Amino acid sequence: MLEIRNLHATVDDKPILKGVDLVIGDGEVHAIMGPNGAGKSTLSYVLAGREGYEVTEGEVLFRGQDVLAMEPEERAAAGLFLAFQYPVEIPGVTNMTFLKTALNSLRRGRGEPELDAMQFLKLVKAKTKQLGMSDEMLKRFVNVGFSGGEKKRNEVLQMAVLDPAFCVLDETDSGLDIDALRIVADGVNALRGPGRSMLVITHYQRLLDYIVPDRVHVLAQGRIVRSGDKELAQELERKGYAEFAADEAA
Amino acid sequence: MASLETSPAAGSAGHWVDRFRSEAAGLPGARLPWLLERRQAAIQRFAEQGFPTRKVEAWRYTDLRDVARLPFAAPPAAAVGIDRLPSVLDDASRGPRLVFVDGAFRAELSSAGSLPEGVTVASLAAALETMPDRLEPHLGRVRPSPDTPLAALNAALWTDGAFVHLARGAALDRPIELLFLGVGGEAPAAHHPRILIVAEAGAEATVIEHHAGLGGVYFSNAAVEIVAEAGARLHHYKLQAEGAEAFHVATTTLAMDRDAAYDGFVLTQGARLSRSELRPWLGAPGIECRLSGAYMVAGRQHADHTSVIDHAAPHCTSRQVYHGVIDDQARAVFQGRINVHQDAQKTDGYQLNRALLLSDQAEIDSKPELEIFADDVRCSHGATVGDLDEEQIFYLRARGIDRAAARSLLIAGFLMQAVEEIRIEAVRDGFAEKVRGWLDARAAGERRNA
Incomplete structure (x- = not known):
């Protein structure tokens, strides 16, 4: 579904990604782990198309389409979704308005008819129910006054409503206590399926106890330096990332 | 009347003084000596001051020259047909509504509905005929300021407007709508709508003041007087959606007594030049005064929001939150003055003006002013300007x-x-x-x- 080939990217002219290769198949969940500064968040922003992240080499293909040539909103319409590490607060805009505007933008982008207020309400209520969330969250301004856990759950709700084919979860576990982590992970797991692939980016192994990946990759110094199955995550938890940093230095 | 003279600085004030001379005898309440006296004193004050120029500090950012030089006539006498009345309410929440077109009350477009005991909603001219005693203590008497010549012009020349009276403890659950439509004729016309709201002790009501324009060059010079007696609760929401070529100046004075609460808001989107000036007087303890607003201007519009809040008694709070969007070459002005008098200990004053500039040529002048003579107060103000x-x-x-x-x-x-x-x-x-x-x-x- 997603193919990253020899991806190089710079931020403020500083090379961060130095040749990332990654292939993620339909319905697969891959995890990227790595030390701080390895380029994990850069990879997620490059995939989402954030300004200031310049791709200097390589390509990203999503269902055969050239992702890097698309605007952020076109990527979203194509079915890419980034769950933010730090979801942005939008005062004055309710979650309901935000979700409806987003969904109808995506539908327009795909040439599908827009949903009216009633149709949308029905859909969103089904999703909150599925995720065990309260409808009260819909009336609040986007992420304003939300706890860390609520912000991450709100990302999962957006994922559920927008129904993307490919999700990047950037440090979804950061700032969460174990209860909040479990709730968020349950939400993500509820959205797993054969039609949806995920890339879970995390520093710690504990998230992967709840969202169990098919493959685990280690990103260090801007490259994937090792890949394995879910056992690799546990090994990293025991040994830490020192080995990869040492490899680089050697 | 022969003693009326205009000062050299008063510019075209003479035009209005002449208008007063010729029209005074026909204005509402001309047979009431107290009112005639007040009108004469008002035109005298206007004659002395004239239209404020930008040399006057309070008008530094708003230039009235275009208003001063246009020969505004009385609105055309012929009643314009109106097919659709604008409203901020849906039909289900509609209550009593008074409609004025080019300053004239239009009974056939208005509906008082069934008002509860103790609630009066009437045109000011009609109220002057039927209940002058209720108006006399307040009309032109609600904290008039020597610094508001346009309010004086209104006090001299007003022909109609609204009178809302809430007797002790009276309450109305539906909003009262006061709709002022500017239609504008072939020649620029001026009207001076006047509103008097009196809420006796413990009364509660919501008033929507809606100014809308259907086009044309006209000058709406409004004056609003509000009395909130002890424990009264007033919600007063203004929508300024005048026509694109209109001038709109409004002066609102507000006298509040012990434990009264005022919840005010102004949404400004119309007129080529507008100024909404609010002057609340917090004269007894326990008052809560909220004056917020939003403005959105584009093209070459100019919108001015000015307030002078007097905390004259202890234990009162005032709160202002303004957000504005300014596009193209439009310009906005926010002047917020808070005077905390010596006795006004435990004052809690909050003021915020945030502006979004959507173009390089858009402009905001934000001027907060705090003058504090009491020592145990909490007052803060903030202003931000930025892009998205x-x-x-x-x-x-x-x-x-x-x-x-x-x-x-x-x-x-x-x-x-x-x-x-x-x-x-x-x-x-x-x-x-x-x-x-x-x-x-x-x-x-x-x-x-x-």
């Missing part, structure tokens, strides 16, 4: 919303934060709708130009 936040834009784009729509959504959100200050839900929804309407029209305009 790129983080927020990216977040929305990452969810599939294109840049233009993202900007529009963020502008709406920015304005909605101020609209949230409105405490009455039906009105809040109506005002939110007006904000969205403005943004939709703007977006449609951009698409046409694209």
Whole structure:
């Protein structure tokens, strides 16, 4: 579904990604782990198309389409979704308005008819129910006054409503206590399926106890330096990332 | 009357003084000596001061020369037919409504509905005929200021407006709508709508003051007087949606007594030049005064929001939250003065003006002024000016919303934060709708130009 080939990217002219290769198949969940500064968040922003992240080499293909040539909103319409590490607060805009505007933008982008207020309400209520969330969250301004856990759950709700084919979860576990982590992970797991692939980016192994990946990759110094199955995550938890940093230095 | 003279600085004040001379005998209440006296004193004051120039500190940022030099006539006598009345309310929340077209009361467009005991909603001219004793203590007597020559002009020349009276403990659950339509004829016309609201002890009501224009060059010079007696609760929401060529100046004075609460909001989107000036007097302990607003201006519009809040008694709070959006070559002015008198210990004053500049040529002049003579007070003010936040834009784009729509959504959100200050839900929804309407029209305009 997603193919990253020899991806190089710079931020403020500083090379961060130095040749990332990654292939993620339909319905697969891959995890990227790595030390701080390895380029994990850069990879997620490059995939989402954030300004200031310049791709200097390589390509990203999503269902055969050239992702890097698309605007952020076109990527979203194509079915890419980034769950933010730090979801942005939008005062004055309710979650309901935000979700409806987003969904109808995506539908327009795909040439599908827009949903009216009633149709949308029905859909969103089904999703909150599925995720065990309260409808009260819909009336609040986007992420304003939300706890860390609520912000991450709100990302999962957006994922559920927008129904993307490919999700990047950037440090979804950061700032969460174990209860909040479990709730968020349950939400993500509820959205797993054969039609949806995920890339879970995390520093710690504990998230992967709840969202169990098919493959685990280690990103260090801007490259994937090792890949394995879910056992690799546990090994990293025991040994830490020192080995990869040492490899680089050697 | 022969003693009336205009000072050299008063510019074209003479035009208005002449108008007063010729019209005075025919103005409402001309047979009431007290009123005639007040009108004469008012025109005298206006004659002395004339239209304020930018040399006057309070008018430094707003230039009235265009108003001063236009030969505004009385509005055309012929009644204009109106097919559709604008409103901020949906039909289900509608209550009594008074409609004025070019300053004249139009009974056939108005509906008083069935009012509860102790509530009076009438045209000011009609009330002057039937209940002058109720008006006499207040009309022109609610904290008049020597610094408001345009309010004086209104006090001299007003022909009609609204009178809302709430007897002790009276309450009205539906909003009272006062609709002032400016139609404008072939020649520039002026009208001077006047509103008097008196809420006796413990009374409660919501008043919507709606100014709308159907085009043409006209000058609406409004004066609003509000009396909130002990424990009265007033919600007063103003929508200024005058025509694109109109001038709108409004002076609102407000006298509040012990434990009274005032929840005011002004949404400004119309007129080529407008000024909404609020002057509340917090004269007894326990008063809560909320004066917020939102403004959205484009093209070459000029919108001025000025307030002078007097904390003259201890233990009162005032709160102002203004959010404004300024596009093209438009200009906005925010002047907020808070005077905390020596006795006003434990004053809690809060003031915030945030402006979004959407073009390089848009301009905001923000001038907060605190003058504090008491020592145990909490007063804060803030002003921010900026463009939209790129983080927020990216977040929305990452969810599939294109840049233009993202900007529009963020502008709406920015304005909605101020609209949230409105405490009455039906009105809040109506005002939110007006904000969205403005943004939709703007977006449609951009698409046409694209």
